[in-house]
Amino acid sequence: MAFTICRIQKIKSWGALARSEAHTVRKVNTPNANPQIKNLEVIGNCDNLDLEMIVRNKIGSQKYRSDAVLAVEMLLSASAEYFRPYAAYEGGNYDKQRLDDFVEAVVKWLDNSWGDGIVKASLHLDEITPHIHAYLVPLDERRKLNCKALFGTRVKMYQLQDSFANALGHLGIMRGVKGSVATHTKVKKYYAAVNQDSQLLDLERYIPQPQAQEGSVAYRQRVIELLDPQLEVINQQLRERDRVLQKLTELKQTASVSEQLRYSLEKELYSLRANHSRQNLSLSEVAYELG
Incomplete structure (x- = not known):
């Protein structure tokens, strides 16, 4: 039985954003990543701007607090049983059709949930299990930088998990037990396979x-x-x-x-x-x- 994996990491400084991007685009050495495999951009710009410039452009000229969340990194995946149902422990392998269906469902969910707030998303295939890193600029309905309005309470986090699970339910991927923290892994440490x-x-x-x-x-x-x-x-x-x-x-x-x-x-x-x-x-x- 396969389960959804949805983690977020709040990014509050431009330095932290640069470090996050350095990992996701493989500017730095990444344990357990195969350098021969190219990752794919599934949502992004055509101007080849770096992530900081994209986020700055999205925020615009508005004023914000010094401790404001500038961006939210999302890690979106499913347990290995979904991608390789007959060989769950053979890291690096996956069923092509299952992967395509997963990517299509995730991209649709990101677009329906946050629209152009998602400024970049990339599919990682060079590690053990396929997963997507997505970057969201947390703007509220007034287009103000306001992460608290999106993810500021436990209820909102539950709703995030429910929403993601609903988007993948037709693929046979289920939500984990509500309130469970036993298998949670921080976004920036996911690659430590x-x-x-x-x-x-x-x-x-x-x-x-x-x-x-x-x-x-x-x-x-x-x-x-x-x-x-x-x-x-x-x-x-x-x-x-x-x-x-x-x-x-x-x-x-x-x-x-x-x-x-x-x-x-x-x-x-x-x-x-x-x-x-x-x-x-x-x-x-x-x-x-x-x-």
Whole structure:
């Protein structure tokens, strides 16, 4: 059974937007991404402007708070069972028709929900499971920058998940359990896939030295941003290991029951064959079999 995956990441600074774009367009090294596979733009402009310029143009000259959400990155996908129903664990593979149907449904949902507020969306095929990164400039009905009006409450987030699931329901993709956070993954860490080579966290390598005149808060934030992807890789692998172990336990239990059933059926078959054999024996042979 396949489930929807819909995550959002609020972007509040131009630097954060640039880092997000650097990942989605592969300007920086991306763990587990195949550099031989080209990702596809499914919504975008024809002027080849960078994402910051596109967002600035969409916001226009209006004034906004210093902590306003400038853009919202969406990660939209489905569990692997949808894209490769007969080989869910073979990362990188997918059924072409299922992928096309998924992309068509997602693009239609984005357009119906936010129209030209979606300034860019790209289909990623170079990682384990196909997914779409979309960027929304959160303008309200007055065309004012207002992310709170769109995603500011728990109810609105539930509505987002419901809406996305409804858009994919005809494909057999279901919404996850409401309120569940067990499988949620932050957008910027999605690429830390579970079948990446096991990692050891080398703190001396990853923790940077403080920069000149860098405050403690800024330094702490920079360290978190550097370590988060590595920690998420490890955490994802641990969660996947637990899931596989649980699945293995269930399979062993199923195998045990199946083996007992096989043994019982073999005994019954042997008994039936023996009875059939006796029916074809002569009277003297029956007497011999009975002792």
